[in-house]
Amino acid sequence: MFTDKKAFKAAFLQRLEQSSGLSFEHSTLQHQYQTLGMMVREHVSTNWIASNEESRKGxxxxxxxxxxxxxxxxLLVSSLVNLGVKDLVEDGLSDLGINLSELEEAEAxxxxxxxxxxxxxxxxxxxxxxxxxxxxxxxxxxxxxxxxxxxxxxxxxxxxxxxxxxxxxxxxxxxxxxxxxxxxxxxxxxxxxxxxxxxxxxxxxxxxxxxxxxxxxxxxxxxxxxxxxxxxxxxxxxxxxxxxxxxxxxxxxxxxxxxxxxxxxxxxxxxxxxxxxxxxxxxxxxxxxxxxxxxxxxxxxxxxxxxxxxxxxxxxxxxxxxxxxxxxxxxxxxxxxxxxxxxxxxxxxxxxxxxxxSVDLFRPLFPRIFLIIEEINRRFCEDLWEAYPGDWDRIESMAVIAHGFVKxxxxxxxxxxxxxxxxxxxxxxxxxxxxxxxxxxxxxxxxxxxxGITHRRWLLQANPELTSLINETIGTGWVKDTEKLNDLVKHADDAAFQYKIDQIKHDKKRILADLIQEKNGIQVNPDSIFDVQIKRLHAYKRQLLNIMHVMHLYNKMKEDSSFKPHPQTFIFGAKAAPGYHYAKKVIKLIHSVANLVNYDPVSKDYLTVVFLENYRVSLAEKIIPATNISEQISTASKEASGTGNMKFMMNGALTLGTLDGANVEIEELTGPEHIFIFGLTAQEVMKYEKHGGYHSYDYYHGDPRLKKIIDQFTSGFFPDTFYDFEMISDSLLMENDQYFLLKDFDAYVRAQEKAAEAYQDKKRWLNSSIHNIARSGYFSSDRTIRQYADEIWGL
Missing domain, CATH: 3.40.50.2000 (Glycogen Phosphorylase B;)
Structure with missing residues (x-):
């Protein structure tokens, strides 16, 4: 059914009528999506069965x-891409008056x-x-x-x-x-x-x-x-x-x-x-x-x-x-x-x-499993005693069951x-x-x-225009071996290649701007810097630091009429866990800041804040190709790795971040001139946590910018809130700023200034963007899985 366009169209129309009981003219997008999905699943069923048989017999x-x-x-488009039939199907559907992108929207x-x-x-x-x-x-x-x-x-x-x-x-x-x-x-x-x-x-x-x-x-x-x-x-x-x-x-x-x-x-x-x-x-x-x-x-x-x-x-x-x-x-x-x-x-x-x-919950729920864990713990503690006789503190800290808890x-x-x-x-x-x-x-x-990340979804599927340009420039070998993306470095200063990269990015920004207009009713300037932070909302990921920087820019514009920053659109996407009240307050703060800066005549042409609700994979696929600055600003030592940083990099965004998680390896691969690093290192953070010596009030009293921002949380500055941000203010002052936002604030502001300045030198920025794409091949999940297979699983 996928051998050629004619065969596909005939199979599609026949299957649609058989499965929906409707003529093509009366079918909906949902019927059409279900039909195509069913065709794909049936198409792979022979190989699916064969793969299972091979696994069992081999x-x-x-x-x-x-x-x-x-x-x-x-899964629809990624399946078509992996099967190598996306273009055939897209052409066939187009002949029938169906847009594949619209059909994709029917899939949850x-x-x-x-x-x-x-x-x-x-x-x-x-x-x-x-x-x-x-x-x-x-x-x-x-x-x-x-x-x-x-x-x-x-x-x-x-x-x-x-x-x-x-x-x-x-x-x-x-x-x-x-x-x-x-x-x-x-x-x-x-x-x-x-x-x-x-x-x-x-x-x-x-x-x-x-x-x-x-x-x-x-x-x-x-x-x-x-x-x-x-x-x-x-x-x-x-x-x-x-x-x-x-x-x-x-x-x-x-x-x-x-x-x-x-x-x-x-x-x-x-x-x-x-x-x-x-x-x-x-x-x-x-x-x-x-x-x-x-x-x-x-x-x-x-x-x-x-x-x-x-x-x-x-x-x-x-x-x-x-x-x-x-x-x-x-x-x-x-x-x-x-x-x-x-x-x-x-x-x-x-x-x-x-x-x-808690053992009290665990034991009655799994009576046999608990007995086995008790025995695992007993034998393990015996081994520890042999290795460290008399070291009760060490044994206690390593035990599987301790202080009434299963660890x-x-x-x-x-x-x-x-x-x-x-x-x-x-x-x-x-x-x-x-x-x-x-x-x-x-x-x-x-x-x-x-x-690692699968480049098949995050580049081939999410950004087919960039994929085509890369294919034209260095061939298609990189699709199987992403390290070959390194060949793009030779084209980093090529004016014609830079122009095409710039055009693709601008087109993606325009598409995202249209989506923001449709979903949020906010008009966004596609020529502004698209500065994006999309990830789970958590204190250590420091979305708060990001929005505090926006408040700083707004305050500076209100104080100094001559200050005109380069137009910048700050895009957020994040869900807060239902019981995580602090994270929910940060979401409210982002919206309160947006209500100020997006409509104030002083700032609206320079600063725009957008929160895209219900962040999910399909939304990320639209945001990431349009991004200029990738915000990876977690407190150093707190983010295990991050994978959003890799997706942005692969699509030509520049990272603005701390030396945390995989940012460290991104900087090594790109070189420090193609990334904006700021803030405390992991070692410095851990030293403060171990020995103390950090006092957030020193920064509150010592930096007028911070004092003004923190005071605005509780002074009635935001007219639409009723004591909403006391919890945020308390986290920074009363609770001594656990994630060092105030300590890193000045360095973050300077990194933002440096990024905005670099963006205005288009040739330099595009050179860095191409370097990021070229070095992103290392972060393919194919490389990661090869390492798991060779070094852990023995496949």
């Missing part, structure tokens, strides 16, 4: 990537993730398939994603995200492969032939039903699987419980991504989700393994299981349970297999963000053979500070795998 190793999030974005963003963690998992799946590696994803089929964000009078309002409203054309429900997942109950044990036999009784069981989605590789016949588990009532529901209550409790497990865990009920629901994911995934993995292998002692030679952060850490005790309770292995044999099979990626250096769960990062480290960070700086901080004791005990387990 001797090569398979990896299963367990993640609580997969932020996939829309799959609501299966929140931010960088989930987007990374999606990029990794794409790379595994594109490199023809047998690598599959396991996650949860959330009925509702994080939430749909609406802004009402500057305040964030959360609505249910209903990405499944029109179904999901990419999935196949496989009820025959459902798995039972037990909670609660009690554990009984007996002794038989010298070993203890454990049975889990009186459990409340739910059914995990798999929904499989194809993961289509680029220019390869490899099609992997993303298996998402949905929670449904089991055949036998608990007799002591009302059926409707049981049904509600069950379906809640896969209802929402990240339920609010401020209450015990929310915590229990999160724990249920985590065990739901690992129990069903491991049952599925081992069922497939046993079809072609008789010896489970060789599991780690044929299977790699990777846990993406600590959410799937229960895979460690669960695999132990299966090997011991169901397969009859002893502890040492089972433990050797588990640690040889499982590897772990750490994603945070914020110690307060490391997962831990999931500790469990992940102890139960895996590899622990990796996601940027070189992040890994060094883990080794030298956050996980120092573990690194000393397991020096060979720690390694770095700097994150």
């Amino acid at each position: 001797d090569h190793k398979e990896v299963y990537y367990l993640s609580i999030e997969f932020l996939l974005g829309r 963003d799959a609501g299966l993730g929140n931010g960088g963690l989930g987007r990374l998992a999606a990029c990794f799946l794409d790379s595994m398939a594109s490199l023809s590696l047998a690598g599959h994803g396991h996650g949860i089929r959330y009925k509702h994603g994080l939430f749909e964000q609406k802004i009402v009078n500057g305040y964030q309002v959360e609505l249910p995200e209903q990405w499944l409203r029109n179904g999901n054309v990419w999935e196949i429900r496989k009820a025959d492969l459902a798995v039972e997942v037990p909670y609660w109950g009690e554990v009984k044990w007996t002794e038989k032939d010298g070993r203890m036999i454990f049975t889990h009784e009186k459990a409340e069981t739910v059914l995990a039903v798999p929904f499989d989605m194809p993961v289509i590789g680029f220019d390869t016949e490899r099609v992997n699987t993303l298996r998402l588990w949905g929670a449904e009532p089991a055949k036998h529901f608990p007799p002591h419980k009302d059926f409707m209550q049981y049904k509600r409790d069950t379906e809640q497990i896969s209802e929402f991504l990240y339920p609010d865990d401020m209450s015990d009920e929310g915590k229990i629901l999160r724990l249920k989700q985590q065990y739901f994911l690992v129990r069903s995934s491991l049952e599925s993995i081992l069922r497939d393994y046993k079809e072609d292998h008789d010896d489970l002692t060789e599991l780690h030679e044929h299977v790699a299981i990777h846990i993406n952060d600590t959410h799937p850490a229960l895979a460690i005790p669960e695999l132990m349970r299966i090997l011991m309770d169901e397969e009859g292995m002893g502890w040492e044999e089972a433990w050797s297999i588990v640690t040889g099979t499982i590897s772990y990626t750490n994603h945070t250096i914020l110690s307060e963000a490391l997962e831990k769960w 999931m990062a500790h469990l992940s480290i102890v139960g895996s053979h590899s622990i990796n960070g996601v940027a070189r700086l992040h890994t060094e901080i883990l080794k030298m500070r956050e996980m120092k004791n573990f690194h000393e005990f397991y020096p060979d387990r720690f390694n770095n795998k700097t994150n």
Whole structure:
């Protein structure tokens, strides 16, 4: 059906009528999207089946990537790109009067993730398939994603995200492969032939039903699987419980991504989700393994299981349970297999963000799993005692269970053979500070795998015009080997090439300006600097520092009529977690500043502030190609890596940021002249945190610009607020500015001035932009996945 345009059009029209029961003239965009999606899925089904058969029959190793999030974005166009039929389909649809871009809008963003963690998992799946590696994803089929964000009078309002409203054309429900997942109950044990036999009784069981989605590789016949588990009532529901209550409790497990865990009920629901994911995934993995292998002692030679952060850490005790309770292995044999099979990626250096769960909640919910974790902890503490006799403080700090909590990062480290960070700086901080004791005990387990992004979505799909220009200039070899983008450096000073780069960027800015006009009713100057910060809203990411700089520029214009900065449009996109009140206040502040600067005659031609609501993958695909300045301004040492910084770089934006996460490696690749670095280093931040000596009031009293801005938060300067920003003011002064905004403010202002000055030298700016595109090839997720495959998974 995709051999030529004529065959495609005939197949499309026939399939549309058959599937919708409507003539083409009466069909809607939704019908047309569903038809094309169905055609793509059917087209790859032969290769999908063949890939699965090859995986099972062959001797090569398979990896299963367990993640609580997969932020996939829309799949239609990326599938057409990977299959190499996008141009054919676009031409065929055009003949029928259908615009592919409009058709794409009929597809919902799959609501299966929140931010960088989930987007990374999606990029990794794409790379595994594109490199023809047998690598599959396991996650949860959330009925509702994080939430749909609406802004009402500057305040964030959360609505249910209903990405499944029109179904999901990419999935196949496989009820025959459902798995039972037990909670609660009690554990009984007996002794038989010298070993203890454990049975889990009186459990409340739910059914995990798999929904499989194809993961289509680029220019390869490899099609992997993303298996998402949905929670449904089991055949036998608990007799002591009302059926409707049981049904509600069950379906809640896969209802929402990240339920609010401020209450015990929310915590229990999160724990249920985590065990739901690992129990069903491991049952599925081992069922497939046993079809072609008789010896489970060789599991780690044929299977790699990777846990993406600590959410799937229960895979460690669960695999132990299966090997011991169901397969009859002893502890040492089972433990050797588990640690040889499982590897772990750490994603945070914020110690307060490391997962831990109260024993009081954990033990009754997972009675058998808790016993296994207790034994893991006992044996590990014995090993520590042998290594560090008498060092109680060290043993206490490293224990898997301590002070009434199960520590999931500790469990992940102890139960895996590899622990990796996601940027070189992040890994060094883990080794030298956050996980120092573990690194000393397991020096060979720690390694770095700097994150990457799939250039197929973030360049080929998001910016086809730039892709075409690169192809014309250096050929198409870079699409398979992104390091070949380095060849663009030779063209960095070519006036004709610079002109074309400039035109593409300007066209993308004009398209984004039209979108902003449509969505926000704000007129944006495409000739202004597009300065963009799009990411999850969190104090350490310092969106507050960004908007404080805008307030500084506005104040300066009001004080000095001769001051006219280069026109600059500050674009924000971010969701604040529903219970994160501070982050919500920052969103309100951004809108309050926008209401001032966008309409004041003094500033409106020079400063524009835009907040694009409901930030998501499909919106990022429109914003990133239009960006001039990429804001990566987290407090140094707090951002594990970042991947937005890589997407902006690949599309020719210049980074303005701290030496944090992967920014360090971006600066090394581009050279310091093609990036704007400012602020405290990670070492300086950690020194303040360890030894003190930072007093935010000194900066408040010592810098009139800061005093004025902070006073404006609470002085009635913003007429639309009622004590809204006291929390922000208190965080900077009363709480001593935990993320060093005031310390870095002056350096940030100077970096902004330097960037604005550089932008006005067009030739210099375009030279830097081309250098960024050229050096971005290193940050392809293909490179990252090759390193995982070679150095961790042994694929």
